[in-house]
Amino acid sequence: MEDVAWVRRGEITEIVGRPSSGRTSLFTACLRAVTRRGAIAALVDADQTFDPASATRAGVDLRCLLWVRCGGRRDLALRAADLLVRCPGFALIGLDLGEAPPRLPLTLAFRLKFAVERTETALLIVSRRRVTGSGASLVVETERKAIAWVGPGPVPTRLAAARTSARVLRARRPPAALPPEWWSA
């Protein structure tokens, strides 16, 4: 996971930000890094927003990905994540809570934290705002900086790329490497 060395096993990492700020692209890069080396990843998708076609283009090996769709039920998403973090062997478990993340009770946050410590799993939470409080070892906020349009004439015909920045909001230790900035469309 050279590209995503900032995500550590046995810890909770949160990616927060506004829509179109690059949260999901950053998360998908982590999925790519895990599944490309043959490890198993799981995604608990509260709002069923995962796009397999985009993920495949980003290099994710879908055969190594377990996708759990929760149909908008965030309570189910939290319970599904709670089940998965207790199963040793998953290299990465993603929990996408979407634009309206619930408030996690402190007990649940620490329950998840202790579970991932025991199973040596990386739990990556993607949401609009922080949900685990001090349970997360690293919190990264993404923000979009620019959009690059291209086209043969004065009117653009294609979205070329988006530039984002990542800011560390909380880190128990300094992150190993910063996430990339440019995302090609």
Next chain:
Amino acid sequence: MSRFACLWVECFVAAAVERSEPALRAAPLAVVAPAPSVTRVVDANPAAREYGVRAGVTETEARARCPTLVSRPFVREHVAAARHALLEAALGVSPRVEDGGAGLVYVDAAGLTWLHGDPAAVGRRLVSQARGVGFPGCRVALAGSRTAARVAAVRAAEPVMVVPPGAERAALAGAPLAALDLAPDLVATLEGWGVRTLGELAALPRDGLAVRLGPAGLRAHDLALGHDRDPFCAWTPPPFWDEAQGLEWEIDSLGALAVVLDAVLGRLCARLVAASLAADALDVRLELASGGHHARAVALAVPMCEVKPMLALLTLDLEAHPPAAAVTRVTVSAHPVRARAGQGGLWQPPAPRLRDLVAVLARLAALVGPDNVGSPRLDDSHRPDAYALTAFAPPDEPGGAGGERTPRPDPPLSDAHRLVLRRVRPARRVAVATDDERPSRVDGQRVVGCAGPWRASGAWWDVQAWARDEWDVALGDGTLCRLARDLTTDGWSLDGVYD
């Protein structure tokens, strides 16, 4: 040289009941069956026999002799399952075993010393196997013939007894005639001659026996000498594996039923382990107080012989499909398969153990529905968001169809950092104002940049034809999204948000 072992379980019918309810081993137990006019004892354990409780006495008489007697009804399946379990346990030691009747298994021990050590070690191994399937009071004797081994096992004081080669006649000499299961009229004739033991029978002149008693007398003489004349009939395991539990009272809660299932699965798994097999599916049949039954078939996804994950899967299935009435009887059948031993690659990334993974998948399916758990697979179509959710099966079989779970070559660097889409499912209809056929406002939001259109169509040969223009649009609030204009209805929808 022929060597045989005899595995013997005393009071087998009672032992079969104790195998189902181990707590009864400490109590005087009688197995009873209703006769036409009265309930009679079929078998009793040694503790009950000390009080004089024997097969054939009425239950009332048995209770008069032993006030603390515990009785259980005779269940044919219990005895059949216990008999199979004993045979399968013996199969774990030798490939050639013979079913000698209830509680009696003959084992061809020729050559087993190469595998297990001296004859006493073979005997200890058999005892260990039998104890593993629920017969702690079993005894084993090894001798040069099956008859000598059986008589020695019945008379042995220790769990394992070895009759040295050539000493069979001496070992049998003190045994009574009843040890041979001879015909009653033959026994009466011999007793009329004053013959009481096998040693006395063996000392009779063979020619005189042949003249007076014919072939039956010669056979009895051979047996008393420790010679087997009957062929060894090797037993092969049947193609089904059942375990059952009758219940004294009705069970109407899943928690209590799980306790019973745990015990039944424990016995079933012990049998599977003894035969080096695993189960890939379980059939559960619950007999109900209403007179009906509730049957479930549970696929285990991966062959296993551990009680815990099996119990979790059965419980989850019964939670999803509960029986309609209280349960009075539980039967579990396993589909046995030969478990393939395997070892992961030294540098293979860690993965969930299959039995853990199966249990987690079952729990997730119970939580969010079986249609919402799996691995996405893209359909071979240009239709937007065309995918299917398939059963999650990570490619972990070396050389299998899925290929080995090894790192894939990295794609070009440009693919590494791709902007991905967050889908809006179902696509949300939006009101779009256009300016020179380009979106200018989306639901009142000003468009600050857009690119397109990208036209796509498909299935034009079918009733499900589709055609659309796609636009990438940046809105005034900073959202970068993908809009689609359906060319058949001229409606606009929000496909997703780039994020």
